[in-house]
Amino acid sequence: xxDLTSLTLKGALDGxxxxxxxxxxxxxxxxxxxxxxxxxxxxxxETPDKALxxxxxxxxxxxxGEAGRLEGVPLGIKDLFCxxxxxxxxxxxxxxxxxxxxxxxxxxNLFRDGAVMLGKLNMDxxxxxxxxETSAFGPVVNPWRINGGNQxxxxxxxSGGSASAVAADLCLGATATDTGxxxxxxxxxxxxxxxxxxxxxxxxxxxxxxxxxxxxxGPIAKTVEDAAILLTSMAGHDPKDSTSxxxxxxxxxxxxxxxxxxxxxGVPKEYRVDGxxxxxxxxxxxxxxxxxxxxxxxxxxxxPHTKYALPAYYIVAPAEASSNLARYDGMRYGLxxxxxxxxxxxxxxxxxxxxxxxxxxxxxxxxxxxxxYYDAYYLKAQKVRRRIADDFDEAWKTCDALLTPTAPSAAFxxxxxxxxxxxxxxxDVFTVTTNLAGLPSISVPAGxxxxxxxxxxxxxxxxxxxxxxFSVAGALEKAAGFRAKAERWW
Amino acid sequence: MSDKLxxxxxxxxxxxxxxEIHAQVASNAKLFxxxxxxxxxxxxxxxxxxxxxxxxxxxxxxxxxxELAVRTGLGLKAxxxxxxxxDRKNYFYPDLPQGYQISQFEFPIVGEGEVIVERDxxxxxxxxxxxxxxxxxxxxxxxxxxxxATYVDLNRSGTALMExxxxxxxxxxxxxxxxxxxxxxxxxxxxxxxxxxxxxxxRADVNVSVRRPGEGLGTRCEIKNVNSYRYIQQAIEYEARRxxxxxxxxxxxxxxxxxxxxxxxxxxxxxxxEEAHDYRYFPDxxxxxxxLDPAWVKAIEESLPELPDAKKARFQSQYxxxxxxxxxxxxxxxxxxxxxxxxxxxDAKLVANWTTNELLARLSKDGHExxxxxxxxxxxxxxxxxxxxxxxxxxxxxxxxxxxxxGEGAPAAIVEKHGLVQVTDTGAIEAIVxxxxxxxxxxxEAVKAKPQAVGWFVGQVMRxxxxxxNPAAVNEILRAKLGV
Numbered sequence: 001x002x003d004l005t006s007l008t009l010k011g012a013l014d015g016x017x018x019x020x021x022x023x024x025x026x027x028x029x030x031x032x033x034x035x036x037x038x039x040x041x042x043x044x045x046e047t048p049d050k051a052l053x054x055x056x057x058x059x060x061x062x063x064x065g066e067a068g069r070l071e072g073v074p075l076g077i078k079d080l081f082c083x084x085x086x087x088x089x090x091x092x093x094x095x096x097x098x099x100x101x102x103x104x105x106x107x108x109n110l111f112r113d114g115a116v117m118l119g120k121l122n123m124d125x126x127x128x129x130x131x132x133e134t135s136a137f138g139p140v141v142n143p144w145r146i147n148g149g150n151q152x153x154x155x156x157x158x159s160g161g162s163a164s165a166v167a168a169d170l171c172l173g174a175t176a177t178d179t180g181x182x183x184x185x186x187x188x189x190x191x192x193x194x195x196x197x198x199x200x201x202x203x204x205x206x207x208x209x210x211x212x213x214x215x216x217x218g219p220i221a222k223t224v225e226d227a228a229i230l231l232t233s234m235a236g237h238d239p240k241d242s243t244s245x246x247x248x249x250x251x252x253x254x255x256x257x258x259x260x261x262x263x264x265x266g267v268p269k270e271y272r273v274d275g276x277x278x279x280x281x282x283x284x285x286x287x288x289x290x291x292x293x294x295x296x297x298x299x300x301x302x303x304p305h306t307k308y309a310l311p312a313y314y315i316v317a318p319a320e321a322s323s324n325l326a327r328y329d330g331m332r333y334g335l336x337x338x339x340x341x342x343x344x345x346x347x348x349x350x351x352x353x354x355x356x357x358x359x360x361x362x363x364x365x366x367x368x369x370x371x372x373y374y375d376a377y378y379l380k381a382q383k384v385r386r387r388i389a390d391d392f393d394e395a396w397k398t399c400d401a402l403l404t405p406t407a408p409s410a411a412f413x414x415x416x417x418x419x420x421x422x423x424x425x426x427x428d429v430f431t432v433t434t435n436l437a438g439l440p441s442i443s444v445p446a447g448x449x450x451x452x453x454x455x456x457x458x459x460x461x462x463x464x465x466x467x468x469x470f471s472v473a474g475a476l477e478k479a480a481g482f483r484a485k486a487e488r489w490w
Numbered sequence: 491m492s493d494k495l496x497x498x499x500x501x502x503x504x505x506x507x508x509x510e511i512h513a514q515v516a517s518n519a520k521l522f523x524x525x526x527x528x529x530x531x532x533x534x535x536x537x538x539x540x541x542x543x544x545x546x547x548x549x550x551x552x553x554x555x556x557e558l559a560v561r562t563g564l565g566l567k568a569x570x571x572x573x574x575x576x577d578r579k580n581y582f583y584p585d586l587p588q589g590y591q592i593s594q595f596e597f598p599i600v601g602e603g604e605v606i607v608e609r610d611x612x613x614x615x616x617x618x619x620x621x622x623x624x625x626x627x628x629x630x631x632x633x634x635x636x637x638x639a640t641y642v643d644l645n646r647s648g649t650a651l652m653e654x655x656x657x658x659x660x661x662x663x664x665x666x667x668x669x670x671x672x673x674x675x676x677x678x679x680x681x682x683x684x685x686x687x688x689x690x691x692x693r694a695d696v697n698v699s700v701r702r703p704g705e706g707l708g709t710r711c712e713i714k715n716v717n718s719y720r721y722i723q724q725a726i727e728y729e730a731r732r733x734x735x736x737x738x739x740x741x742x743x744x745x746x747x748x749x750x751x752x753x754x755x756x757x758x759x760x761x762x763x764e765e766a767h768d769y770r771y772f773p774d775x776x777x778x779x780x781x782l783d784p785a786w787v788k789a790i791e792e793s794l795p796e797l798p799d800a801k802k803a804r805f806q807s808q809y810x811x812x813x814x815x816x817x818x819x820x821x822x823x824x825x826x827x828x829x830x831x832x833x834x835x836x837d838a839k840l841v842a843n844w845t846t847n848e849l850l851a852r853l854s855k856d857g858h859e860x861x862x863x864x865x866x867x868x869x870x871x872x873x874x875x876x877x878x879x880x881x882x883x884x885x886x887x888x889x890x891x892x893x894x895x896x897g898e899g900a901p902a903a904i905v906e907k908h909g910l911v912q913v914t915d916t917g918a919i920e921a922i923v924x925x926x927x928x929x930x931x932x933x934x935e936a937v938k939a940k941p942q943a944v945g946w947f948v949g950q951v952m953r954x955x956x957x958x959x960n961p962a963a964v965n966e967i968l969r970a971k972l973g974v
Contacts, residue, residue: 082546095545102539104546206546212775241548242777320775323578326589327543331642342640346582369580369770378772 004029009073009172009226016062016072023062023072027055027116030074034118034170039490042155042165044079044137045087045120054116061114070233071114076165076174079120080127081107081217082206086117090208091135092125094328094335094353104206105238106175106217113233118171122161125355126325127182127210130427132160133418134357142190142411143168143486147452150489153411156186156427162220163190167486173221173230177207179214180313181407181431184443187220188406188456191445191484193227193473194220196431198463199438200245201231203238209324211317212243214435224444224473228252231466247464255470261295263472266399270306271430273408279449280405287403287446287457290479291472299399303391306433308384313432314425315368315381321358322365328353360421389437396462401472404430406443406456430458440466442473445482454484494662495703498734503700505730506707507666508658511673512651513562513683514627514691515555521626521650522549522592529689533643541648543587548776551576555650556780557790558682559599559624562652564791565680566619568603572784574623576777580770585629585642593653595771598623599780605656606799607672609665612813617669618657627651652683658697658707663726667719670694671821675798679823693717698729700737708733709743713750713757725750729757801826809838818846825850825860832867832874840874848891865894873901885957886910914960916967922954923947923967934972941974 004026007015015021031048051074058072082088082100089095103111111117124134131154132140140160142153144167155164159176163186166174176183178196187194195218202217209215219230232252238244267288272281292298330336330349337348354362368377395402408429417423434441440463443456457476461469495502520527523540540547563570577595600622608614629647633640654673660666674692677683685692694717699710711733713725728750733743747766748757796804798820805816805826819829819842833841849863849870856862873890876882882890882905893904905911913919926947927934937943944965951964 082544088545090545098545100544100546102544102546204546205548208545209776240550242550243775319772323580323590323770323772326580326582327545327587329582329584329589331584332542332587333544342584366770369772371768371770374770374772 005033005169007172008222009229010223012073012172013070013229017067019062023055023058023116024052026072027051027074027118030118030171033168034165037168037170037490040141040143040164040168040170041138042122042140042161042168042170043076043119044089044091044122044135044161047086047117047119050086051116051118054111058114058116068112068114070110070229072116073114073172074116074118075110076118076121076162076171077107078123078159078162078175078177080123080177080208081175082208083107083117083120086120088120088208089136090126091123091137092328092353092355092358093136094350095208096136096335098334100206102206105203105240106207106234108206109236110175110230110233115233121159121165121174124158124160124182125358126208126321127158127177127179127215128321128357128361129157130181130185130424131412131414131418132157132186133414134355136355139414140164141414143488143490144190144411144453145486145489152414153453154189154414156189156407156411158182159186159194159220163187163192163194166190166192166220166222168490173219173226175217175234176220177210177215177217178431178435179210179216179317180435181428183218183220184431184441184456184458185407185427187443188445189411189454191454191482191486192220192222193224193442193444193477194218195227195231195442195466195469195473196434196440197231197235197466198245198440199435200243201235201249201440201464201466203236203241203244205238205240205244211320212324213320214313214317216435224442224470224477225253225256227442228256228470245464250467252466252470255467256474258471258474259295260291260471260475263296263401263468264399265291265296265298265472266301266395266402267298268301268303268306268395268402268404270303271404273429276405276408277410277449280408280455283447283455284403284405284457287476290476291403294475294479296472301395301399301402303388303395303433305384305387305391309388309433309436310425310429312381312384312388313428313436314364315377316385316436318361318365319369319378320365322362322369325354325358325362357421385436388433392437392439392460400462401468402460403472404458404460406430406458410449410451410453410455434460439463440469442469444473444476444480446476446480447482448484454482494665496700496730496734498738500738502703503730503734504703505661505663505726506658506699506701506710507660507726508697508710509656509660509666509669510695510697511654511656511670512693512695513654513677513685515558515624515650515652516681516683517552517554517558517650519552519554520648521552521555521624523648524550524552525648527649531645533641534645536645537647541587541644543589549592549774551777551780552650555624556599556782559622559652560782560787561680561790561794562654562677562682563600563603563622564787564794565676565682565797566600566603566605566622566654568619568622569601570782570787571597571599571601572782572787573597574599574780576774576780577771578774581767583628583631584640585631585644585647587629587644587647591626591628592774592777593625594623605669605672605676607665607669608817609668615659615665617659620655620657622652622654625651625653658699663723666696666726667723670719670722672798675821679795679797681795687717690717694722696722696726698726698733699743700730700733709745711743711745711757712747714747714760716750721750721752724752724755725757728755732757805829809833809842811839811842815842815846818850822859828860828863828867832870834871836871836874837878840877841870844870844874844891848888852895864897869894869900876901876905880912880914880960881905882910882912883957883961886912889957910958912960913955913958914963916963919951919955919959919963919967920971922951923964923971926950926954927971937972937974944968944972944974947972
């Protein structure tokens with residue numbers, strides 16, 4: 001059945017519609033693939049029975065002509081999404097066990113359109129990490145290895161399970177979330193496509209919160225078109241999320257393949273950072289050439305506050321997280337450790353429940369919000385955030401989209417960077433800016449480095465202009481002709 | 491001001507009081523969750539996944555609560571801030587599921603306003619309103635169900651509160667109680683809070699400091715969650731004395747939060763300033779800044795009811811009531827409505843007298859308000875009409891009232907049933923007078939010498955007639971017969 005798992009989501013939808021195979025067959029093939037790929041540790045919960053039940057229901061709807069736009073396609077769901085009746089832990093001990101009584105809006109939208117859930121995907125604990133090593137369930141392994149090597153590589157994070165599962169053909173697409181790059185960097189590390197839409201496109205309701213003003217859901221998919229199909233279903237105004245944008249969701253699919261002729265593509269000079277591998281620099285230049293060849297006008301732009309983005313991000317995100325994670329106190333659900341008094345119960349519960357990185361960020365966040373430090377850190381960071389958004393607004397006067405590398409390196413070995421938090425945080429240097437500014441941005445696989453590892457390019461668009469982002473991404477994908485797959489070793 | 495000073499061992503002291511009132515918004519649903527609000531539901535029966543702070547749940551602002559807060563602000567003649575913001579106040583406690591309270595810290599929805607308060611002697615003073623903001627209530631921790639455990643009821647968690655902060659404009663415990671009463675009356679008139687202090691729907695935090703007259707403000711202590719007028723007064727009296735004693739002994743006051751113990755009539759320290767939480771306020775990223783449409787605010791303003799001050803002034807000018815009677819009647823809106831229904835076409839002062847001196851006095855003896863009256867306003871009107879038309883005397887009216895109180899129905903029927911119609915038949919009265927003069931020649935002579943003594947004969951006539959004789963007619967006939 002490997003031919004069914006090697007399909008794109010679009011290909012699978014076509015096959016289901018033409019009745020070349022059933023959703024049950026398609027789903028079974030993926031259930032088998034998931035089972036066979038446990039070495040990747042991509043899934044933290046497999047739900048094959050639920051998947052097949054959903055597939056049977058999908059087949060009935062296909063038969064009766066009531067098929068939704070995602071009818072019958074098996075997806076993986078990042079464990080940050082609350083799924084009704086299905087354990088949802090954010091890959092933290094503190095939420096083990098937790099079974100929600102509600103379905104997140106994004107997954108509800110996918111299931112409304114007929115999608116099938118294969119299970120819950122591994123991730124960094126509470127989405128805090130860039131290598132999927134902070135998960136309480138252990139790291140995810142990247143299906144990609146360096147040429148001739150067998151060292152386990154990170155798939156990136158925090159949506160490492162989503163990226164690995166899609167790259168290894170365990171599912172036709174996956175939900176993911178992105179607070180500082182958690183969709184795009186794993187996509188870049190695994191040769192997949194990941195888009196973080198405009199802040200407010202996808203409802204945050206039912207997604208375990210990390211940093212509310214930055215968190216945004218999006219898909220990781222095999223192709224730009226698949227990402228457009230998934231995002232069209234995931235997005236939509238939700239009155240249950242006050243920050244959800246009250247706008248119509250266009251069908252993003254027709255934007256993929258649309259001509260980019262005449263579009264002005266900005267190249268921000270501040271994204272040429274010290275120590276960036278020459279291969280990434282070269283790939284970026286290649287991307288510029290591809291778009292020029294496709295008829296785009298290339299303009300150099302300046303985003304002068306870029307260098308402050310990472311520090312500002314690592315103040316704002318922990319600040320919000322320190323407050324968002326206060327609810328995990330052992331009182332109502334999840335882990336509860338014993339203690340001699342209330343303070344001890346809190347301390348023991350949170351000491352046992354949270355991992356090191358989560359604790360680090362709670363401490364940073366608590367510190368920057370403290371009396372006497374608030375103005376110097378949080379308020380200052382918010383001002384920087386405004387400047388970063390202003391930089392983009394200025395850029396949009398001369399261009400329609402921006403092209404940058406997605407990450408400053410290719411996938412690295414598990415364990416290689418987790419001793420140095422700062423080195424780890426630098427992974428997000430090109431991605432955090434659009435979280436701070438709320439802009440849509442996509443990572444598209446554009447080539448392999450000398451060691452045979454995938455590299456991604458990032459396209460950034462104006463707020464709510466995912467259409468242009470998809471068009472430019474589609475043009476890059478076409479020009480790059482990226483077909484490489486990880487060689488199966490698992 | 492001098493009468494409000496407290497004499498210490500070393501001289502006079504002035505109390506300075508500021509109040510923070512927490513008033514539960516009269517909304518059927520909570521501030522951010524849409525869950526029902528209500529008293530009397532079983533523990534944890536009115537809790538949504540938002541109120542319990544389940545993972546991924548988000549707050550959505552209840553527009554009705556915003557409307558009621560704006561309405562309150564307008565009723566307090568306060569600045570309505572068209573832009574305000576919700577902030578998180580972070581602290582851990584089991585009855586605070588989110589680990590933070592959503593409140594308004596830097597930018598409240600309502601700014602400065604004022605309340606005019608009347609003292610018992612009829613003089614007035616003004617209390618400045620510093621601000622009013624919206625915030626979530628916490629749940630309730632129950633410590634006395636089990637010696638080794640605390641239970642938490644989240645029904646109240648997330649309920650909308652208006653915190654109304656006064657300026658330090660009160661100088662005595664009486665003034666503080668009078669301010670809370672007045673504020674409560676305004677809220678109830680506006681329909682924005684039911685004002686039920688017993689259920690904790692209106693609670694006060696009292697800031698107390700003392701100073702030598704003419705000096706700057708002293709260090710204050712905050713007494714938390716005082717929920718009756720009496721407790722407010724007792725807490726202030728105790729706390730002011732405590733502070734004065736410390737200062738007179740050469741000590742200094744440490745800013746702290748204190749609790750009032752109604753059993754021991756004392757306040758005790760809850761936490762010092764050093765132990766105070768660092769609440770780490772910051773804008774709630776789950777909520778957008780709150781922006782109000784001026785036209786919407788205007789529409790709310792136009793829908794405001796007649797407020798207590800205006801109603802009192804109208805009762806005085808339209809009905810000729812005394813300031814005191816008008817004050818009693820407007821203190822509770824149902825009283826005012828009762829009065830106005832009864833006064834229609836009648837002698838309003840008489841109606842006011844019967845309503846306050848008889849009916850309200852009787853009701854309050856049992857701790858009831860006018861809503862519990864067994865007598866409808868139309869019957870008070872009918873009673874006054876019987877007096878006005880001379881069918882019964884005021885004295886007889888008291889008897890009639892007793893029957894009305896006992897539930898015997900309309901006054902006219904009572905008068906008929908008990909034969910209480912006033913005797914105005916001069917022939918009948920004359921016959922009785924003649925008989926009495928004949929039987930009491932000595933008394934008659936005494937009256938001739940001292941006309942004021944005619945009262946003895948009036949009394950006798952009344953006794954003979956069972957009080958039904960028209961007193962004016964009796965007087966007239968007596969004076970004619972006795973030639974005085």
